[in-house]
Amino acid sequence: MNYITSFEQGNKNMTELLGGKGANLAEMQRIGIPVPDGFTLSTKACIDFYNKDEKIWEALQEEIEKNIIDLEEKTGKKFGDEKNPLLVSVRSGASISMPGMMDTILNLGLNFESVEALAKKSGNSRFAYDSFRRFIQMYGNVVMGVEHNIFENEISRLKTHTKKTNDTEITADEWKEIINEYIIIIEKNTGKKFPLDPKKQLLGAIEAVFKSWNADRAIFYRNLNKISHDIGTAVNIQMMVFGNLGDTSGTGVCFTRNPSTGENVFYGEFLLNAQGEDVVAGIRTPNPILELEKIMPIIYKELCELRENLENHFGDMQDIEFTIENEKLFVLQTRSGKRSAAASVRIATEMVAENKITKIQALHRVTDADIETLLHPKLDEKEKMKKIPLAKGLPASPGGATGKIVFTANDAVEAKKREEPVILVRHETSPEDISGMHSSEGIITACGGMTSHAAVVARGMGRPCVSGVSEIKIDEQRGLIMIDDLVLKSGDVITIDGSSGEVFEGKISKIPPQIDAAFQQLLEWATETKTLGVRTNADTPKDVARALEFGAEGIGLCRTEHMFFEKDRIVEVRKMILSEDSEISEKALQEIEKFQKEDFIEIYKILEDRPICIRLLDPPLHEFLPQSDYEIEELAEMMNKTPLHIRERIEYLHEVNPMMGHRGCRLLLTIPNLLEAQVSAIVSAGAETQKKNIEIMIPLVSHVSEFIILKSRIENIVKKYNIQCRIGTMIETPRACIIANEIAKHADFFSFGTNDLTQMTFGFSRDDIGKFLPEYLKQEIFEIDPFQEIDKNGVGELMKNVLSHIPENFKTSVCGEHGGNGKSITFFDEIGIKIVSCSPFRVPIAIVAAGRK
């Protein structure tokens, strides 16, 4: 069994085995890019590591040793050598990028002998001992589990003692002192000696990287990004190069295009005299890449060539990490660059124009999440103009966000549970903050650049982010931030504009997003290729208009009950439900019919001849009832009843499992007046506007008789008006799927309500899964959340069964949430669904998904 591949042996197609990083390092070496030598332990090694009680087994040890010997030969350096020591980095790298999620060890190979050699070779003893202490500190923390701040305290103590303020003032001898302290600290805290043998160091580091695959933050990230927990990470062992050998050295990260806007310009940052992690971790604020031209013109030119080559070779915008060691350029990594949603669309469409990718490829490049973000609201510019920004940082991730200030990831998570929008304010973010970032509306960091952890992660998540706001002083202890004289405290509301980098006090309204030309282009390509119809779920004229703008071809689900909730209407609805006097209840129903008719007229006019599918009342009646004492008392007075009486009626209508209770067609069958009022509103509005293409949909059918009886009652009402209607049903109970062929004999169309169908097929209540679904995903019992992505093996099988038992040209659609989920749409298209319908903002997602083929 061969678990290790040297960079020379690999190529870019070996991602699954070598991870993204390893495969690309190999590929770069193959095409002549200057990559420091090294080798990769495969993901298979990681998987087997977990199968073998989390120990590195003997055969693997031997293979590592053999590869180290090869590497020593290639580089002419030797592990632990007193003259020319081999130092390596040990980095994780899964087949799917998980930036910052797993551990990295640098400078491995240093000990009391090799550090001297490094001092001599670099001519910089301070650098060598600083590197050694960094290595011990990193290793002590990552591999041996000693807390980070124990080491930091030691440095603080020394600085206090020697009255120094910056690390850079610490001398080589003082670092030596600290190194000795570190080694004692490690032994005291772990009961184990710090390993001075580089081979032992290496095995420890590899083990730690393997283990970091299952660190909480990595699991969280995979759950968030729906990455399988089974694939494992590769480990890359690579000769160290140093960006911190003085001002002829440096390190940087660059993107072949602007990852924030997508503009085709060279984009990146660098730091002189720094290790690569310094840029990513955002501890120092780096310089724009363009400035390198002045400082190191040759290197800059070399980088520009690399930019061209790598993007062309990999056929996508690249994110490149490089190090300059004594004016020599090394590339440490290249990968497809994470980009903002806008950038994603712009890059994809421009690369089509540049003949680098096809239209279909472009559709695949833009993800559902990208489109969702693009359609996220931005700040209202007019309102913004009237405000003076408190501070300005880097526009790290676009979009506007308003929320209360919180200082910790935990507070953000807690606020999310209370549905309180917050802005997370941090010096810098680290992988531990992921869940907090996800729970926030937006992120501000005081340090860090455009490629810092905060920036990269926020862009990936579609969260607005402003990074490097250096004016902000954060006093986490007291829960304050200070900007000049202004003091804001935890809980104060601020607004950020991630597209401009501005921070404002208070709230700024957001405005609905526009579809720009690039996106419009993408939608047109999708519309050309797709065969699936895309409609929208909309119940108000405003939503309908927006959805049509976004490309919806009609309404696939108009929920009549959504018209019930406006202030003057809900009173009538409540009267209708609560009155035991049939006259009052009948009068309330007339009012309901009136306002519904008005709504329909308005919607019909906007739609013109486009189809509209209207679902009759679906939720249980008690959903419309008042809950607060005040509302109950108000209603009681209005109805001339006692509050107690109203409460009793509410209590009577209470249900144990409302999701499976008296709702949908069960209401329509038992309260015929309600059916009459709704259908009359629909068809009288239709007659008045001469609307074509009205479809009336009966919810929650599980028995063919339910459908037949309601259909005949509906037809009797429709008959009174000079209008044509099609009458169909939701397919949203498992039983409806089983007997669909019977229903199909009577129905004009089916629309799958995949939300309810998923609930009933699994026996999951969407309102209650919070107590176990996250745990299910964590334990990998489920690979996906079946409410986000259709469950192909279960719910999908039921759907396929329906489609195989009805005539091929029978009109079927999907109007559950899944109708706006890319992977689900692909599945629906494959099994023969004719139309999907989703919320207006998801219409473009559905169009693009339907266009990918």
Next chain:
Amino acid sequence: MNYITSFEQGNKNMTELLGGKGANLAEMQRIGIPVPDGFTLSTKACIDFYNKDEKIWEALQEEIEKNIIDLEEKTGKKFGDEKNPLLVSVRSGASISMPGMMDTILNLGLNFESVEALAKKSGNSRFAYDSFRRFIQMYGNVVMGVEHNIFENEISRLKTHTKKTNDTEITADEWKEIINEYIIIIEKNTGKKFPLDPKKQLLGAIEAVFKSWNADRAIFYRNLNKISHDIGTAVNIQMMVFGNLGDTSGTGVCFTRNPSTGENVFYGEFLLNAQGEDVVAGIRTPNPILELEKIMPIIYKELCELRENLENHFGDMQDIEFTIENEKLFVLQTRSGKRSAAASVRIATEMVAENKITKIQALHRVTDADIETLLHPKLDEKEKMKKIPLAKGLPASPGGATGKIVFTANDAVEAKKREEPVILVRHETSPEDISGMHSSEGIITACGGMTSHAAVVARGMGRPCVSGVSEIKIDEQRGLIMIDDLVLKSGDVITIDGSSGEVFEGKISKIPPQIDAAFQQLLEWATETKTLGVRTNADTPKDVARALEFGAEGIGLCRTEHMFFEKDRIVEVRKMILSEDSEISEKALQEIEKFQKEDFIEIYKILEDRPICIRLLDPPLHEFLPQSDYEIEELAEMMNKTPLHIRERIEYLHEVNPMMGHRGCRLLLTIPNLLEAQVSAIVSAGAETQKKNIEIMIPLVSHVSEFIILKSRIENIVKKYNIQCRIGTMIETPRACIIANEIAKHADFFSFGTNDLTQMTFGFSRDDIGKFLPEYLKQEIFEIDPFQEIDKNGVGELMKNVLSHIPENFKTSVCGEHGGNGKSITFFDEIGIKIVSCSPFRVPIAIVAAGRK
């Protein structure tokens, strides 16, 4: 189209067309039994009547007229004739017996001419005019819709005026007066004249009988007895014979065996000088049939021969209505007699012994409801012996019942909703009381015999009934009954013994029923023929012992959570759920493990080597939490927490749709300690008792991973003990049905939880269907309640799908309520289920159903 069949043309196999009564009248005439001539309008005529706007169409009118002419020729009498008038009865008769549910008209054909002829012919003018006024009264009420008491008031007025107390004192002339009043009343109340033309009378009566098919009480009865609403009723037109021509005439009802005990003795009642309806309606208390031997020995002998002939000919115990007109015997009806549950078993087994039916036929003769009634508790004889009965009536329907006194059907229905057991006390019952009788624990009537309405209906329903308790004086107005000096009021508790006819004050305990020899015999025959395994759902040693007595072959469902509810246990369970301190919670779990282990040891010992299938914890945790303030405070003190804290935890655990929430395997997967405790209890108890055949069952699986992970965790626990277990799963979510073949690869067995499967397949919450299912049954949207009888087309299809995708010898069972429902069991047997499991009292039902084949 031929809608009418004369008695000479029909036979007993034409039930569907002629109804039970019509077919049997024809059959009797065919085999020479003295049946008055007549003819039958078929059920098809009734169905077409409803298809033709509820009018009797011309062609049918002509056919009726033609048949009347035939009947006139046969009988030598003529409609409306002044000398020898033809009088007929008009009776309903569906293909399935619905006693008393529809309307009957007697003496039709009387008018001012024919009544004179009748007076002359009978030599009894008073009888003739009494008959005429009865006819007008009946016709006025049934056909023309005039309220009964308006007529009765007229009689009362006359009696007050003439100072008479009994109807019998009223003279012919006085009846004439009343007849004139009646005719005026009818015209005043309906705006229509009372028809004096017999042909018009007949058409009106036929129309009324057709319409009575859809009277509320008939619909209720059909729903109750699961009779289709589509089959319609036939109408029998038959020459009248008179039992009220004086003391050489009479009428009676007899059974070929005792319908209460099943004893093979001649059984029945008669009244001299009475019309047939007088016996059935229970207005006068009739004499035992044996007394007829002394009064009319020849007739009695003739009746005894009839008894023999009819039972042999029809192959079942017969219920025979007869009339003696001037010492000539006529049979007006024969049908399979309704009988008590005990009688049903005794008759079936004795008829096998008499070689009259086969064993399989015997199994079909005894219904599920019979067995259920037989297994109903009886009064504790010892306790009964210590009490003196308040009164004694006729033992009309066996079994003991205790409840509060109510006087109206409505009050009984209301009490049922409050789950308050009541005894319905009535002078006599009528078809309007059906729903009230069904809502009562038992029934008492002051009048009426063993064959009165109350008696017949109560026996059919399996409700204990004491009829004809003449000592009771009922004062409905004041809500009182008086027995001698004792006054009981509405709401007082009484107990009745329907097997002895006794009525007691207060409560008497009931004891579990025994299986008598006849029933034992039946069970043995069923056991011989059945192939399906029958187990029981039982969780306590007591239930297990009882079920084994009843013939259960093991436990098919042992619900571990049922062991949680005893006082000292529930505290530990609550601690386990509510404690946030893992130590306390762990300790509580140890206690739970301890008591569960003890329970299992006890159950295992009773079971010996018989199999036991134990289901791991299924319900959501909040089901175990306290609700009342007192309990919460008590628990808070015990746990050293504030009540507020406990309330918050309870609130936290609240679920919107608990049926589809955090329960079943979802709990076991997220709280591994709970799994450990339960499985440890099961297997350690097993190891200690060397129990074989333990099956552990995982509830609510919907994904194969759930099963695989839990199975492996269970196996890890089982490994620690020297014991073998089989591990299987409930199939109770639709998704489990869809992917069952995947699960089958890992599971040792399946048990269908048809309750939950029905809930999720329909999307019906059992706790909430009360608001629409009754209406669904009434509107005939559903033919059956799918929670009582398995839904073959929906749930059944899912089950069939499972069975067709797993190996044929894979062990499958059903442990939902349907496992104790005869029709469902037949279905399960047909589709290849191997075992059914049901509550102990339903085990005999399951055995008999499985034996029917």
